Amino acid sequence: MxxxxxxxxxxxxxxxxxxxxxxxxxxxxxxxxxxxxxxxxxxxxxxxxxxxxxxxxxxxxxxxxxxxxxxxxxxxxxxxxxxxxxxxxxxxxxxxxxxxxxxxxxxxxxxxxxxxxxxxxxxxxxxxxxxxxxxxxxxxxxxxxxxxxxxxxxxxxxxxxxxxxxxxxxxxxxxxxxxxxxxxxxxxxxxxxxxxxxxxxxxxxxxxxxxxxxxxxxxxxxxxxxxxxxxxxxxxxxxxxxxxxxxxxxxxxxxxxxxxxxxxxxKNGKVYTKLKDYPPAKFTGTAKVSNSLVSDGCIVSGVVKNSVLFRGVVVRAGARVENSIVMQDTVIEEGAYVKNAIIDKNCVIRAEQSLIGDFEPVVLEKWMVV
Missing domain, CATH: 3.90.550.10 (Spore Coat Polysaccharide Biosynthesis Protein SpsA; Chain A)
Structure with a gap:
């Protein structure tokens, strides 16, 4: 058939x-x-x-x-x-x-x-x-x-x-x-x-x-x-x-x-997707990660909890990411706090800035800088 x-x-x-x-x-x-x-x-x-x-x-x-x-x-x-x-x-x-x-x-x-x-x-x-x-x-x-x-x-x-x-x-x-x-x-x-x-x-x-x-x-x-x-x-x-x-x-x-x-x-076979040549994820000595999915190419030096990090995401020392979805090549700078958020690709959260969602997750569009 x-x-x-x-x-x-x-x-x-x-x-x-x-x-x-x-x-x-x-x-x-x-x-x-x-x-x-x-x-x-x-x-x-x-x-x-x-x-x-x-x-x-x-x-x-x-x-x-x-x-x-x-x-x-x-x-x-x-x-x-x-x-x-x-x-x-x-x-x-x-x-x-x-x-x-x-x-x-x-x-x-x-x-x-x-x-x-x-x-x-x-x-x-x-x-x-x-x-x-x-x-x-x-x-x-x-x-x-x-x-x-x-x-x-x-x-x-x-x-x-x-x-x-x-x-x-x-x-x-x-x-x-x-x-x-x-x-x-x-x-x-x-x-x-x-x-x-x-x-x-x-x-x-x-x-x-x-x-x-x-x-x-x-x-x-x-x-x-x-x-x-x-x-x-x-x-x-x-x-x-x-x-x-x-x-x-x-x-x-x-x-x-x-x-x-x-x-x-x-189960039931593999899930196929477009391949990209990122290196394995890197966790520095200051990283603290719990119950999270961290993809290849990520560099984590801060705290990541109950979150999904896409390829190439950078979480710098002192930054904190909780209950959030962070898409490809986004940078969370030193001391930034992200909670209950959906951050699209290639965004930057500047040092010491906060991005916090309430009843619904806050959404950041591509290429945004906060």
Whole structure:
């Protein structure tokens, strides 16, 4: 069985504010040296999917720089490989993607020319780890037309921000509720579709030309009674960085938990990312580090507690960093105090300055000096 992978990575989330002023949400840095898209892309490669199209739109430069030719994911191939699918101005008027269905519809040439029979569609904003082989088996066992991945969300999620499904005893989806105030279940859709390629083409040609552009709400949901749409339940760790600053902060803090690190990085294959030639982290005699993730290239001479330091961060003597996310090549100078903060790349916190967040983490944009 050959499967084409499609990753929806063109979105911008207003809830992420300054963090997405210059990048797509799928390009957000996470866990010291990764980007959000690395997880869905690695999941596909670990499942034997070696032809992947990434649909970009908003601020794609940093995302394209990160993906390159796909070499780190073994996708720099003669047959298959990595395809960056950007919107373009064509003879028939195609230009800006008007929704998820329209984005795929404008790239149907890729579907028609390939020899794949099935399409796996995922999101570049989601942090989770799985191989899709059990999903494929489930799809065929149920005789499904479309299979969606769902998860029973606990109380750490605001269920009103998610679409939820109602299923029968066999797992067939009967109803779908999109971000309602009092949803009937907590079984949320995780943004992953598995579908026969020819069925997908038929559905797209039936809906997009008539002005319906959303893959879920305009293509899948109206056909719940006509098609066999099943829910495959995922039980592992899953988070969506697009849900906002607090969610992004929570995701990075979660990596400090042993069980989360083991699931994301030790199970179901590796997580691949773009390599950079930084030296190992250096800790001087004045450094005090506890419960923190310190990436390669960092030089720590101060106090770091419950924090995530990305590549090349410098924390000088007398500086203190607590409960914070500090991105690549940022410098925390002598005596500075940083707490409950998200500091983007290449920032400088001057000597003796303080940067402290209250109810929400304070966010510093790229190249800022405080």
């Amino acid at each position: 050959k499967v084409l992978g499609l990753i929806l990575a063109g979105g911008r989330s207003e809830a992420l504010g300054k963090l997405v002023h210059k990048r797509a949400s799928a390009a957000l840095p996470v866990f010291g040296k990764y980007r959000a898209i690395d997880f869905t892309l690695s999941n596909m490669v670990n499942s034997g999917i070696y032809k992947v199209g990434v649909l970009t739109q908003y601020n794609p430069r940093s995302l394209m720089d990160h993906l390159g030719s796909g070499k780190e994911w073994d996708l720099d191939r003669k047959h298959g490989g990595l395809y960056i699918l950007q919107p373009y101005l064509g003879m028939t008027g195609e230009y800006w993607y008007r929704g998820t269905a329209d984005a795929i519809f404008q790239n149907t040439t890729m579907l028609r020319r390939g020899d794949e029979d099935y399409v796996l569609i995922g999101s570049g904003d989601h942090i989770y780890k799985m191989t899709y082989n059990n999903l494929f088996s489930y799809h065929f066992e149920k005789g499904a037309d479309i299979t969606l991945i769902v998860k029973e969300l606990d109380d750490t999620y605001d269920i009103r921000q998610y679409g939820v499904v109602v299923t029968d005893a066999d797992g067939r989806i009967l109803e779908f509720y999109e971000k309602v105030e009092n949803p009937p279940t907590r079984k949320a859709f995780l943004g992953v579709y598995f579908i026969n390629k020819y069925l997908l083409l038929d559905l797209l040609y039936d809906t997009v030309p008539s002005g319906k552009y959303d893959l879920l709400l305009d293509v899948v949901v109206p056909n719940l009674s006509r098609l066999r749409v099943y829910a495959y339940e995922f039980k592992g760790y899953w988070r969506n960085v697009k849900k906002g600053i607090l969610e992004y902060y929570r995701i990075n803090m979660d990596v400090l938990k042993k069980e989360v690190r083991e699931e994301l990085f030790l």
